[in-house]
Amino acid sequence: MKILAINSSFRGNKGYTKFLIDKIFKGAKDEGAECESINLAELHINHCIDCQSCQTEEHFLKCIHKDDADMVFNKMRQADIIIFATPIYTLDMSSLLKTLFERYYYNCKIGEFNITNSGLFFHHVDTSLCSKPFVVLITCDNMLKETTHTTIEYFKIYAKFLDSKIAGILVRKQGTVVGHGNKPEKEKAYPIIYDIYDAYYNAGKELAAKGFITKSTENRANRLIFKVPFYLKYLLRFAHFRKKAAQRYEMIMDTAIHR
Numbered sequence: 001m002k003i004l005a006i007n008s009s010f011r012g013n014k015g016y017t018k019f020l021i022d023k024i025f026k027g028a029k030d031e032g033a034e035c036e037s038i039n040l041a042e043l044h045i046n047h048c049i050d051c052q053s054c055q056t057e058e059h060f061l062k063c064i065h066k067d068d069a070d071m072v073f074n075k076m077r078q079a080d081i082i083i084f085a086t087p088i089y090t091l092d093m094s095s096l097l098k099t100l101f102e103r104y105y106y107n108c109k110i111g112e113f114n115i116t117n118s119g120l121f122f123h124h125v126d127t128s129l130c131s132k133p134f135v136v137l138i139t140c141d142n143m144l145k146e147t148t149h150t151t152i153e154y155f156k157i158y159a160k161f162l163d164s165k166i167a168g169i170l171v172r173k174q175g176t177v178v179g180h181g182n183k184p185e186k187e188k189a190y191p192i193i194y195d196i197y198d199a200y201y202n203a204g205k206e207l208a209a210k211g212f213i214t215k216s217t218e219n220r221a222n223r224l225i226f227k228v229p230f231y232l233k234y235l236l237r238f239a240h241f242r243k244k245a246a247q248r249y250e251m252i253m254d255t256a257i258h259r
């Protein structure tokens with residue numbers, strides 16, 4: 001079993017995303033999987049500029065850019081499972097990952113139409129590249145579900161259009177609260193994080209052994225470190241209580257981050 005993680009954090013090896021990839025890899029390696037991680041931030045991947053050269057007879061399925069895209073795509077073709085790992089940047093996936101996806105274009109016969117397994121109408125895609133089972137790993141600082149909504153929905157639709165299977169969705173919110181994997185004193189204040197990291201290890205084991213992450217492990221990994229009392233979110237809706245509730249909300253977040 002070969003697992004390839006594509007890390008799209010601009011902080012590369014120093015980031016929280018890579019820290020969590022390593023937890024998954026530890027479990028996967030213990031089950032005998034071969035694991036590799038690549039940092040898109042260290043590579044040179046140009047934007048697809050829609051020149052259509054790759055769709056002409058002369059340069060069919062060849063890109064005018066000479067960069068690292070082919071190298072990444074070849075690694076993806078050789079992998080059994082891909083981990084698409086992204087921090088949330090302004091409520092969406094990293095542009096590094098989106099730029100890579102846009103480069104699928106030169107591997108697809110855009111003029112040829114297909115019906116996908118889920119009954120959608122789409123152009124031809126290179127299934128050896130685009131249809132690998134994948135895990136989505138998302139990291140962010142905010143705790144609200146709206147923060148990761150767009151990215152999670154994107155990957156659900158991606159799986160449908162590209163005839164792929166989602167092998168797990170891991171969403172690690174509140175990264176600042178526990179110090180993004182490099183502040184042990186912050187982790188000590190929230191011992192639940194150790195169990196969450198253990199769930200990441202377990203996710204790796206499951207990926208290697210079964211090819212997917214079970215719902216119970218996913219739920220264990222995706223728990224919040226702490227929750228804001230429900231009544232506060234409710235009070236924020238009413239103009240009369242809004243100011244007081246907002247102050248209290250700010251205090252809770254501040255205490256959590258500086259605990």
Ligand SMILES: Cc1cc2nc3c(=O)[nH]c(=O)nc-3n(C[C@H](O)[C@H](O)[C@H](O)COP(=O)(O)O)c2cc1C
Pocket residue numbers: 009010011012014015016017018087088089090091092139140141142143147175176180
């Ligand atoms: C430009 C930028 C935009 C960000 N936007 C958001 C955001 O909209 N919501 C959020 O919760 N976190 C946001 N973050 C925080 C990162 O998602 C978070 O710190 C993540 O864990 C970083 O991962 P890394 O350490 O692997 O780079 C943003 C960070 C940066 C640098």
